[in-house]
Amino acid sequence: MGEDKNIKIATREAYGAALAEFGEDKRIVVLDADLSKSTKTEMFKKKFPERFINMGIAEANMMSAAAGIASCGKIVFASSFAIFAGVRACEQVRNSICYTKLNVKIGATHAGISVGEDGASHQAVEDMAIMCAIPNMTVISPADSVETRQAVLAAIQYDGPVYLRLGRLAVPVLFDEKDYHFEPxxxxxxxxxxxxxxxxxxxxxxxxxxxxxxLKKEGISARLINIHTVKPVDKGMILDAARETGAIVTAEEHNIYGGLGSIVSSVTAAGMPVPVKMVGIQDKFGKSGKPDRLMKMYSLTAEKIAEQAVEAIKMKRK
Amino acid sequence: MDTKEKQKLKIRAAKIRRHIIEEVHSASSGHPGGSLSCTDILAFLYFEKMKVDPSAPRWADRDRFVLSKGHCAPGLYATLAERGYFPVEDLTGFRSADSYLEGHPSMTMVPGVDMSTGSLGQGISAAVGMALAGKIDGRDYNVYAILGDGELEEGQVWEALMAAAHYKLDNLTAFLDHNGLQIDGNIRDVMSPEPVSEKFRAFGWKVININGHDFDQIEKALCEASATKGMPVMIVAETTKGKGVSFMENEAGWHGSAPNKEQRDLAVAEIDAMIEKLEAEQAEK
Known part of the structure; x- marks a missing residue:
């Protein structure tokens, strides 16, 4: 894994680039709700204007229209901020897209508090929980630009609804395109x-x-698992980790209710009960501020994860 | 449409009405009132207007239909069965756990249903999507939809109407089943969407006003819609909720309640008498 902390790319940026890269496929239609500059679908629009449709500031209509377009054999990417795509239009996503199992991919950018200055009204902290609770929905939350690019390709190849949870903030590139293979x-x-x-x-x-x-510096051997597909989750890998290490810490930029922590806990509770500590948003709304400052305010930090790892180890059964 | 064809379609519509009563009665639930008010429009679309093939329900170049007022599934299912998409005998399974005839239209379960609906406001948006897809692909199919007048209270409807006009979707024709009633009473008392025609016009649609139970008017309006370029068309159809069953007509109470055995018998007798009369007239002509 070629980790180079000097290169930072936002996953929304990688999403727009991937749509433009794979957009030759004439089945692909991209919709946006007046946010194409922010969601980066503009990159697709520039290359394939005939298959880009701006639906205006009307997310409910965009989601049901996406279903109608998909019913005619298209692969539709419908984009907006996570708060609008996954929360505001959630019932349209449920009934028009998931109930019908139509081929619509939701590119939900600006998820979580790392949105920053726009503040709580624009920071989705509950979208993953809502999307995971809808039958037929696949939920993917990529870690970097390389994973995002491949997730977009996987979404194109998969027949059915997908929710792609993407961020506004530039984040380190963790993977090397040459040796990374995304498997949903x-x-x-x-x-x-x-x-x-x-x-x-x-x-x-x-x-x-x-x-x-x-943790390594303190002599603690910590396993690290990246769960990009939050649903359906890799139960096997989680249960192996529970069995072999006996303690888990989850980390997500999302409410601890209904997100990764809840999902991991439900898997371990049923299959291999071990202590699970959850680092995430502690059932609070976000607020305005610089992303880095907010991440500290909400304890979404390496220090917090390390501290919770030590706590989880202490709780292990002797 | 000549007199003979019209008479045949009247008989067909009466049969659809009979099925609606049987479906809702067998299920002991469902929505007869609004199904009966849009029956003549459904009959005309499926038997006269739309380019469809019941043996190939997913044919790519077919005309599409979306029942945006999805609770009127009994009317749609009865029409589809009469048109040959599935056996008429299956209709009495409506709403039962062992049947594929889901309470509200399901495109994954019911042959001929082009879009799952039931949550009001979403169907018209899906129809807009189908029309957009037709434009992108350069296919010449048309998309038809039926909206309820109570449904107009959903904000999403107006988002959809705005988008259809913005993208000049002249391959989209919607009907407003303007029966004036919703669950809690008269639409004007509950939450008036009036004046509807003026609002549609202001949203960039061509509006045609007709009597929704008159086949000549439906035919003429649809011809006009086909000839209209550069804008979507809304056919505002004045209808009677419960049409064809006298004790159900204009009664909000029949929006979502099923006739008991006695009421079913009364309704079926009235419709059967109508069918008999129409068939006698047909024989004379």
């Missing part, structure tokens, strides 16, 4: 370890990697 539904073992497992998703993966470094 499979976790990525990023570091081996035997004392505790850190399971992270989205931009928390690079922060979790830092936490593992910190």
């Amino acid at each position: 539904g499979k976790g990525v073992l990023m570091r081996k370890g035997s004392d505790v497992t850190v399971i992270a998703t989205g931009l928390m993966v690079h922060i979790a990697a830092e936490a593992c470094d910190m």
Whole structure:
């Protein structure tokens, strides 16, 4: 894994680039709700204007129209901020897209508090929970630009609804395009370890990697798993980690209710009960501020993950 | 459409009405009132207007239909069965756990249903999507939809109407089943969407006003819609909720309640008498 912390790319940027890259496929139609400059679907629009449709500031109509277009044999990418795509239009996503199992991919950018200055009204902290609770929906939360590019390709190849949870903030590139292979539904073992497992998703993966470094310095061997597909989740990899390390910390930029922590806990509770500590948003709304400052305010830090790892280890059954 | 064809279609519509009563009665639930008010429009679309093939329900170049007022599934299912998409005998399975005839239209379960609907406002948006796809692909199919007048209270409808006009979707024709009633009573008392025609016009649609139970008017309006270029068409059809069953007509109470055995018998007798009369007239002509 070619980790180069000097290069930072937002996953939304990689999403727009991937749409433009794979857009030759005439089945692809991209919709946006007046946010194409921010969601980066503009990159597709410039190359394939005839298959880009601006639906205006009307997300409910965009989602049901996406279903109608998909019913005519198209692969539709419908984009907006996560708060509008996954939360505001959630019932349209449910009834028009998921109930019908139509081929619509939702490119939901600006997820989580790392949106920054726009503040709580624009920071989705509950979208993953809502999307995971809808039958037929696949939920993917990529960690970096390389994973995002391949996730877009996987979404094109998969026949059915997909929710892509993407970020506004530029994040380190963790993977090398040459040796990284995205497999939907499979976790990525990023570091081996035997004392505790850190399971992270989205931009928390690079922060979790830092936490593992910190733990290593303290003589703790931490395993690191990147869960890009939050649903359907890689139960096997989670249960192996529970069995082999006996303690888990989850890390997500999302409410701890209904997100990765809840999903991992439900898997371990049923298959291999071990202590699970959850680093995430503690049932609060976000707020305005610089992203880095907010991540500290909401304890979405390497220090917090490392601290919770030590706590989880203490709780292990002797 | 000549007199003979018209008479045949009247008989067909009466049969559809009979099925609606049987479906809702067998299920002991469902929506007869609004199904009966849009029956003549459904019959005309499926038997006279739309380019469809019941043996190939997913044919790529077919005309599409979206029942945006999805609760009127009994009317749609009865029409599809009469048109040959599935056996008429299956209709009495409506809403039962062992049947594929889901309470609201399901495109994954029911042959001939082009879009799952039921949550109001979403169907018209899906129809807009189908029309957009037709434009992108340069296919010459048309998309038809039926909206309820109570449904106009959903904000999403107006988002969809705005988009259809913005993209000049002249391959989209919608009907407003303007029966004036919704569950809680008269639409004007509950939450008036009036004046509807003026609002549609202001949203960039061509509006045609007709009596939704008159086949000549439906035919003429659809011809005009086909000839209209550069804008979508809304056919505002004045209808009677519960049409064809006298004790159901203009009664909001029959929006979502099923006739019991006695009421079913009364309704079927009335429709059968109508069919008999129409067939006698047909024989004379």
